[in-house]
Amino acid sequence: MTRMHELLEKYPVGKVSYLTSSLMSPVYQVTASAPVNIACIKYWGKRDTTLILPTNSSLSVTLSQDNLRSTTTSRSSSSFEKTRLWLNGVEEVIKPGARLDRCLAELRRMRKENVEDKDPSVPKLSTWNLHIASYNNFPTAAGLASSASGFAALTASVAALYGLNAFPQHPSSSYSPPADASQLSLIARQGSGSACRSLFGGFVAWEMGKDSNGRDSLAIQVAPESHWPSLHALICVVNSGKKGTSSTAGMQETVLTSELLKSRIKDVVPSRMSSITQAILAKDFDSFAKITMQDSNQFHAVCLDTFPPIFYLNDVSRAIIAIITELNRVSVEATGHLVAAYTFDAGPNAVIYTESENIKTIIQLLLNYFPIDFAASPFNDSFQLFGVGHPSAAPFPKGFNENVSRVWEKDSIKGLIHTKIGDGPRVLGEEESLLNVEGIPKTLA
Amino acid sequence: MTRMHELLEKYPVGKVSYLTSSLMSPVYQVTASAPVNIACIKYWGKRDTTLILPTNSSLSVTLSQDNLRSTTTSRSSSSFEKTRLWLNGVEEVIKPGARLDRCLAELRRMRKENVEDKDPSVPKLSTWNLHIASYNNFPTAAGLASSASGFAALTASVAALYGLNAFPQHPSSSYSPPADASQLSLIARQGSGSACRSLFGGFVAWEMGKDSNGRDSLAIQVAPESHWPSLHALICVVNSGKKGTSSTAGMQETVLTSELLKSRIKDVVPSRMSSITQAILAKDFDSFAKITMQDSNQFHAVCLDTFPPIFYLNDVSRAIIAIITELNRVSVEATGHLVAAYTFDAGPNAVIYTESENIKTIIQLLLNYFPIDFAASPFNDSFQLFGVGHPSAAPFPKGFNENVSRVWEKDSIKGLIHTKIGDGPRVLGEEESLLNVEGIPKTLA
Structure with missing residues (x-):
């Protein structure tokens, strides 16, 4: 059993804590991967460009992460001075109020309301900054939309880090999406519309919904990948x-x-x-x-x-x-x-x-x-x-x-x-972490 | 004054009669040209494929015949054994009931009803066969639809031959379409839908109409070419x-x-x-x-x-x-x-x-x-x-x-x-005839 697996037993699934000699404050981290999805019924048009509410429902097939995936490591530490994000090793500016910022704010809110307010003993991760590194294993030149898999991996990793969700480990003989994946799809959707569909494997519908607040514009699984594996x-x-x-x-x-x-x-x-x-x-x-x-x-x-x-x-x-x-x-x-x-x-x-x-x-x-x-x-x-x-x-x-x-x-x-056809987001082992001990991408170290 | 102009004074405009030593029966002939039109509101879809009734109205600009045109000579003789047509010098088979046959049948019917039945002294051209030669001055390889200008030139020449219509001579300082050009557009339409629009110069609407018999699916001139000559x-x-x-x-x-x-x-x-x-x-x-x-x-x-x-x-x-x-x-x-x-x-x-x-x-x-x-x-x-x-x-x-x-x-x-932008069909001089004295295309003689 790896150190990560020991920690996973000690802490809720998806949270990893360790101390290092150089960094005495506690550190929590999860790495997750998420798949690309390709729509059969296309999403094209928003009725709300801020909440990313579409003008029509859409439906996609999730492709296997064994071939194409985004991987994201999200680390929370009380010592981080600000929230930072690296995409394929290049640091991005996180604009206040922009898509990424909104996603992270939603995740923090859920951490606070669903976890911290209910159990005062857990660390207040919602108040700590994050370091996030994301990496696509396919070249941008491949012309595949990476924002869907990217925002799905980010949502999955932060959700697991925050104890909101337990996307399964992989390989698993009985992979099935967590019960609240549709709720998380509301968040991924606000990062990049089609990202909501990458929170499930198999065949996934994004139901456009009716509410002006977007609460019913979410992804559901129509059939798992095991339904039609050929x-x-x-x-x-x-x-x-x-x-x-x-x-x-x-x-x-x-x-x-x-x-x-x-x-x-x-x-x-x-x-x-x-x-x-x-x-x-x-x-x-x-x-x-x-x-x-x-x-x-x-x-x-x-x-x-x-x-x-x-x-x-x-x-x-x-x-x-x-x-x-x-x-x-x-x-x-x-x-x-x-x-x-x-x-x-x-x-x-x-x-x-x-x-x-x-x-x-x-x-x-x-x-x-x-x-x-x-x-x-x-x-x-x-x-x-x-x-x-x-x-x-x-x-x-x-x-x-x-x-x-x-x-x-x-x-x-x-x-x-x-x-x-493939499965939904996976929580990966510690060895897949994209961040080094100082919390910056290993590729930059 | 040319022989043709003399004859035009003697006979109704557009009819030319002559005798030759080899052919003692009377011969009537008209040569006409017609323009290409390019739609601004496109015609795409028929609600009746036999009558060529469109699923929507359309509107086009008529281009100048000085540059692009179809020219057609139609000759009627009691000595012709059958009706024949040559397109760019190549003889086409006239299939009974097909588009060309239907157009000619309509023109014959109009000749009989509007002219011969009213004036028993005129020759019974409606019972005689025709020799028709048509020529496009632009290569097929140019990819311009030649069926519109072609059927318009055919309709204009036979209509003039039959005394149904007097498309003006060219050049003319006061070109205006004949009063019944819209009626003739009903015939051209049955040859090739967009041909009806080539019976007018300037800006031309093809009104889709409502009648199942197609009687109101015709072309009208929205504005003549003189309206916007630039x-x-x-x-x-x-x-x-x-x-x-x-x-x-x-x-x-x-x-x-x-x-x-x-x-x-x-x-x-x-x-x-x-x-x-x-x-x-x-x-x-x-x-x-x-x-x-x-x-x-x-x-x-x-x-x-x-x-x-x-x-x-x-x-x-x-x-x-x-x-x-x-x-x-x-x-x-x-x-x-x-x-x-x-x-x-x-x-x-x-x-x-x-x-x-x-x-x-x-x-x-x-x-x-x-x-x-x-x-x-x-x-x-x-x-x-x-x-x-x-x-x-x-x-x-x-x-x-x-x-x-x-x-x-x-x-x-x-x-x-x-x-x-250009004018509608023109009746041309005898010197433009595409048929030789035997009634076959000059290019083949």
Whole structure:
């Protein structure tokens, strides 16, 4: 048993205390990781930009932390002179009243009301400053939204530190989200809307709610990852010439200028939320895939209906859509079923959902159109599809119309990431701490 | 006075009769030309695919025939054994019941009812076969819809031949559309929906109508070309890798699968039709431009909301949008006014509307991003903007953010066409006939 595990037995789960020779005041610390989530029903538009209340409900799949994760160490000490945060080793300014500050204030309030006011013997962590270090194991250049996993990891680590919540240790044979994860999702939501969905594994709905105070705008788990473990995802990292419109700014431009968004919110999303939930519960891939693709298309349609228009898809994204559309056409003809579903967030990268057995075929198909220099961008073959050597193209499926796309310049897709559906935030061992004994990121020490 | 003018005095305008040694039966013939039109409020979706009744009203600008036109010669002879049609010198099969056949049947019916039944002395042209030759003076590769100008020229020439209508000769100092052009637009519409708008010059609305028989789905002139003669257009012919979805097929896919189209039809287009009409009547370029850009964006948005999605814009189209958006931003900052409006039909080509004085600046701006080999694609400088030599790039306008687009490979835009707002169909002189004395296209003789 590690020292951390001893301490975990002594203190409530998630709190670690130690003394060092240089620092005599008590120190509490938790490190947690949280997953990336990719929406099938997209979040685009806020009705309240401060509380981050959305104009429509959304639904996502949580991707495995074994492949993509944010890790956050939060340390509380009475000796810290101010609260500080480092993101990927770079210190960020914590602006009073801004998102991060608001999240931390909410967590402190919950610590005080739910823990300290009830048990005067616990240390008054709500009054101490924090040092927080957060790290994404995927490059920003991958174009994956890191704010969702980042704010989820921050919320999970501070919540555990404050004794508000016990996200499970990992690995665990019986992982299930803590009872109050939805309550914590209210806090993560205020950091970054879609972060609320990263507090659960599996399939997660963010219910838009009705209250103007946001109390009912929270995430719930529709089904755990164990419900449909064969659901895999292939992320195609697409080379993008220039940085697109930020989603924070973009979605409010859409709210202000798109006539079609109103119809999406009112007429389309409510029935899609209910249909995709049913599809997930029935493991009906055809319906799941069709709704996912339609909703990705519609999200990009309302971006285009914004004035001036917002574009996230580029010609490579469109070629991926054409290839998956043709693959599905051939498959429906042969078997009556769809094979894959594309979805695109606020950028040109594709996420392709499919059953695990199809991932290899899809990679081999894509490589006919998109030569990738795997020596420069190694493929992490976590599921051992290809044995030794790099993945390579294979002959086209029978009846496939090769002309749906041209062959692209090398590295138009600059990398592939294969992952699967995954669990929610995990409390990690002390050895994963990102802070050194002085409370600054180890990477800086 | 030419022989044709003599004949025009002898016979109703538009009818030409002559005898030849080889062909003793009387022959009547008219040649007419018709313009291209580019919609500001887009037509996309039919409620009746046979009668070609649209799901929403639309509005277009007629471009000058001096630059882009379809020319059609229609000849009627009792000696013709069957009705034949040549398009750009290639004979087309006239399928019974198909669009062309239906148009001709309607014209024959009108000839009989409106002319022959009233005056038994006129020749029974409605019972004779026709030879028709049509020619577009712009290459199909230019990606401009030729069916609109083509069916308009056909309708205008046969209508004149049948004495149904007297489209004016050109040049004419007092061009105005004939009183029954809207009635003829009912026929052109059945050939190709947007053809009905090419029966008028200037600004033309296609009112969707309500009748299930289509009798009220017709074109009307909102304002003649003389109302706003300084309105010019710059067509950017964009290289496109592959042929996109045909508009005929595409729009019905949208009708069947896009939820957002319903909202566009019901909530958006009616008010845009009225706003842009007011903007045109007031020569309010700011409103005209904004609505035009918004409606182009929304048309492409509903294409994207189609399942599978339809894409017509490519990365070059999007770069043009970004450049015009930035040019407008800088202009609004400096003067409070927009400079230019982009619009895109079912393809990647941009049409940019602007006041004549801005065309040169826009060309010089675009050339910074899109080098064009003018030796291979000569610029027809009809308005003498550049004097001798090819157009070339000029320094960016003050405050213009150059980074809105990268610099593209040579000939990503493969040509520029500068034109202006223009008139409706013209009856041409005999010397413009596309048919030789035997009644086959001169190009084949």
